[in-house]
Amino acid sequence: MRTHPTPTASAWHPIIQLDKRLVGRARSLAIRAAAPVISLAQERTTVSVERAVLRLAGLRGADPTTGDGDIPWVNRVVDAVRAQVGLERGVAQPVWHAMRVYGYDDLLDLAEAVTAGTVEFELPFGAAATRAHNAATRATRAGLRRIDRNRATRDRLVNKHGDPPRRPWVYLIVATGDIYEDIPQAQAAARAGADVIAVIRSTGQSLLDFVPEGATRQGYAGTYATQENFRLMRAALDEVSKELGRYVRLTNYASGLCMPEIATLAGLERLDMMLNDSMYGILFRDINPQRTFIDQRFSRMIHARAGIIINTGEDNYLTTADAVDDAHTVTVSQLLNETFAHEAGLANWQLGLGHAFEINPDLPESFRLELAHALLARHLFPEAPLKWMPPTKHMTGDIFRGYLLDGFFNLVGALTGQGILLVGMMTEAVVTPFLSDRDLALRNVRYVLDAAGGLTEDFRPPRGGFIENRANEVLAEAVGLLQRITDEGLLNAIADGTFGITKRPVDRGKGLDGVIVKADGYDNPAVTLMEADLGRGESS
Amino acid sequence: MRTHPTPTASAWHPIIQLDKRLVGRARSLAIRAAAPVISLAQERTTVSVERAVLRLAGLRGADPTTGDGDIPWVNRVVDAVRAQVGLERGVAQPVWHAMRVYGYDDLLDLAEAVTAGTVEFELPFGAAATRAHNAATRATRAGLRRIDRNRATRDRLVNKHGDPPRRPWVYLIVATGDIYEDIPQAQAAARAGADVIAVIRSTGQSLLDFVPEGATRQGYAGTYATQENFRLMRAALDEVSKELGRYVRLTNYASGLCMPEIATLAGLERLDMMLNDSMYGILFRDINPQRTFIDQRFSRMIHARAGIIINTGEDNYLTTADAVDDAHTVTVSQLLNETFAHEAGLANWQLGLGHAFEINPDLPESFRLELAHALLARHLFPEAPLKWMPPTKHMTGDIFRGYLLDGFFNLVGALTGQGILLVGMMTEAVVTPFLSDRDLALRNVRYVLDAAGGLTEDFRPPRGGFIENRANEVLAEAVGLLQRITDEGLLNAIADGTFGITKRPVDRGKGLDGVIVKADGYDNPAVTLMEADLGRGESS
Amino acid sequence: MSEQTQHPDIIRPYGDTTGDGMVQVSFTLPMAPGPKAEGAALQLATKMGLDPAMVVHATGLGGGESAYTFFVVYGRAGHLVDLGEVVVREREYPLLAAKEANLAIKATLRRKLIVLGACIGTDAHTVGIDAILNVKGFAGEKGLEYYREMKVSNLGAQVTVPELVSQARKDRADAVLVSQVVTQRDAHLRNTRELAAAFREAMGDHRPLIVVGGPRFDPRMAEELGVDRIFGRGTTPGEVASYLVHALANKELLRAC
């Protein structure tokens, strides 16, 4: 039943030689560096993980009675549980215990009662606990089944409509802020050649500790990620997939304070890829490191289950740090993302590890340096569908130069066997993309791939030449940094500004108050089910 | 004394293998195909060749008394000689005979008298002929000396200011129609990085059977080529060469009805390159084939003497014919241009053979086809400073796409060791270039050369791969066509539409009435001097 | 986009949202870069009706101390486009297949339609007129030479107007097709006016149909320039043939009355 549609170039053969010893060392050091953080994540839960359990169990919608009517029921319930009995044993036990005690069939009824103040939560013990556990398991299993069905549907649709005819998959962003403007734009983009559509989120959303509800029309520089928006867009893309005879994928963003929930909604609404980085929220949204590491773990388990390809965010580092000096931090982060992903059950074909064309274009040989970096990633992760991100930092208001740079970015993508090509926009430094920018950008991609894609036959960096040397140099620097990280600890390294020259101490940042150390008897039926299906028991 | 500053990439090593047998055959066939046409040219002269002799002897200026005051004295004199005694023995003998008979020291006095109708020309014989010949030789030698001095000056200035630091040389066009707008634009272009400035001519000029005079401000889509405009622009570029510490070259157009004269003026005013094709005038200006072949021969002797690099016009064929189907016609024409050039005394370093990036960009693999064609030329003419021309035919009003195409054109230029890179303009399909178009275009070139120029190290088309095969395929087609041409005769082939799918019968086209079959005793002191210095006697 | 606009005939430029009016502009001003130049660029943008306008790129041209600054500006155009007032040179005749055109010529003219083509003045761009006339054609459509009921001669490039007039008289041409590609200093307009005047003078009302084409012509200018029809960029031979059939049939009808 499970096919693995993957944008990895199947015909990829190594074209440079990496120092094998360095490769081995890099990988084992990454595993060592990640281990303490994985333990930390296993020992804790967060409000969003617990809300995700309720979402899997089918609780959706928002409380219309307070504020702007945008506080979801899952928040209401989890907050109440936390306030009354704490979340150390998870939300499932007290909730399904209450369902039985108060005689509710439907979580929504419970939620309304909670808001009305008529529910008093208790922690069940013994048989009551078992009953609560079983009820919760049944309920969340329904959600997982829906995710499984979506995965099967995707496989079926891919079989029916077909995968994109070539690599890399062309990935386009829409970002009007209004889902009803986004939809026709996304369809137009697909018709014009996009294989993957990403709907950028409104700037504020990743710091919201709840997921907004419904179809939304008022985002800033992006559209809110909501279950309804997901559904609307997926349906629109199904329509256009049929029309085009090519399954068009949909992507959104998990990273942020609601990573676990958004991952869950993505699974429930058959999104196909998700931006999901183990450190992005920490570095670029100042979210607390512990919160992020816990949340990413749960969200990735869901993605693994849903057959969703994750996209990591190493490209972002190069917008604050220098793409040459700090090239090795990208490699280190990719190795860490790989380790965390494997632990959460993701397979190699699901690892859309990120990297980017962000070297100052005025630097001599900048294009070949880009080739070297891109080849390093390609050779280090031969089975992963790498995601190749376009120039942003050195884009300026000179849209002509920008269009040219994007062309050379596309060429690197073609020459180095990238799996997913995020299409660069000539207006990068000016506005979120215009409709015409996207169209022009796609024409750029098409020209480069059609006219020059075959150049792979002639692209043969010599042994010991500039490109191979540079790739090994960056790899060696990465090993050096990983050594330091295993010595100091990853959390300290993050606090020191190792990644993206941004310092993030372990006990600072947003959302720390949403972190709860699990107590004995912690029960998360969703995790238990997923772990069991992966052939392992929940380890804590 | 004679250095050979040349834009051939000195570090050029073969990177594909051409079939050696085909290369040999192609060259010997070209020599056979050109031979009858060379004989034809040797046996004839033209009004413009004769006017060029007077120009070398120092006659300049126009008759202010008739028409718009733009009929040059050289035309007045040559027309009068022709009317009175014919040009079968050349203009020199009757003119210098008349100088002595009428007691003039200065050709201008004679010209004025001619116009006043007070001179009756005669053909001298015996001692009078010898005296006339000697006087004419002295006078034209002065012109050749000036050309020699200019060549020495160029060598000196190149030594002093330096040559462009890298290959290819960057070649830019200015074309405002007004020499006083052209000058600051050319200087700006040089400051922004142009190594060679070409001043495009007004559309009508190549069909004028005289060279206009003075500084001109009213050209259409180009500026008239006049001696004064040449002088003004060369002086302006000398100024900017000094400022920049880099000798900036100047180019203009010889091809047309006045090819011999314009070539002469270029030598007299120290131009550095000249557009000079053996067939352009025939094909694209409907100039009579005989007229053109005679004129190009004289003009090339002058260029050879002046150390001027010629630029041939094969790029033009691809604007009317298809760049893939008719790629071999470019190769054939290059071989013919080479043969004619050698016969006229030009050295390999002076052969800026033309070719162009004109394949339909929507054709799959178009970029690699371009590479193959460009490499064919590069390997066939390893010592020639090839001139690489940008896309024009498939440029559209989509200036963004145009800018991208130009970038990939630049990349081919860098990867295939081209000597001279004519900079493409994003507004190619719209207007003659704006000031800003040129600036943007130069930024494009700089980016590509700096960022990706080193890719030559990694560009290794495999033996028997797509690129090498295509190059040999075109070469084989060229040999086939050359075979046909040697069988039929070049003039018939031109009449049949072999080049640029344009049919030009030998006895049609403009300027045929300016062709004169030489008689016994034909005397052209300039040709005699040039041939002697080349170590051979004039063969007719 | 999703909402029906009140006046479906009134539209605005579209950046990424209906009605946002976004437009991109670039130009050069003859002044050195700096805040004053940016102010000048904004002033121009404002005069063009962009408000707000952002100068997103400004750079001196030509290296060194520049006396020219190139700008890229984005802004919201305040103008409304009223589709009700758009003047289009609508095709007032049906598009005919070659066969139909031939039939129509037979039916109305009862002889071959005589077409004479040329590039006039110093213009040597023949590819456009060839695309219309040569059998090979353009964009998949065969050229007029392919039409059995047309007699086409193509004089090629750099034909002078007097040459063309006398040839047209000699051939008793029904239609003269002229191409003009070079437009610098409005050469194409000047040449077209000269062409029209010459035919008027030489033949008065009995002049052939005069059809002009080229990529930079505005088809709406035919009357102003004194010719019967102007075709712009991307014209196909079929359009021209259909027009000729239509226009000449009308002429015949008029003559018959």
Place this chain on the structure above:
Amino acid sequence: MSEQTQHPDIIRPYGDTTGDGMVQVSFTLPMAPGPKAEGAALQLATKMGLDPAMVVHATGLGGGESAYTFFVVYGRAGHLVDLGEVVVREREYPLLAAKEANLAIKATLRRKLIVLGACIGTDAHTVGIDAILNVKGFAGEKGLEYYREMKVSNLGAQVTVPELVSQARKDRADAVLVSQVVTQRDAHLRNTRELAAAFREAMGDHRPLIVVGGPRFDPRMAEELGVDRIFGRGTTPGEVASYLVHALANKELLRAC
């Protein structure tokens, strides 16, 4: 170019000849491609003051039957740019080296100058404010942290306005520096207005200097937005330091009177 123009203060865009007025424009109209769309594009170009205008490129967007057409237009802008009327936010203060700035602070304030920086709202683009504040600096100039006589704290991104106001009060900040990079739906303007209002409300005339910056700001809007100064794209730390010294010295003087 070669001739002196009569009114050196009146200029026009420059394509390839002085006074030609040539301008390039591109935009999308929400309608299907075709002659009508081109007519609409020309109407817009005319309203923008381009005459003549040429549609040199028109293409349907998004593949399939398109409801949007993208245009590239070239044309001659009739507008004159009057340099006499250009409004520039001229630098009304001298550019100081770090040393001079330190000396000036010592002389006028007689204590350290306290600077508070932040990105407000949901804006997480810190690179711009960091470029101004961090020692590392920007374009070869050291940032304000390098100035011995300044005490700089950088609150980073996504700071709410109330947080910023209370921090400013606590630190007794002389100047508050705020960056705003996201501009979609004019977020930067809205946030700046909110910022100004909050400080006015909380501190009245005793509020610190409010300086705002970001690449898409128009520096002439400071007054309108209720802040003291706006810096646009490409600002260097030295410019900001010099401004702070100048503005605060003036303030001291005023207070002293």
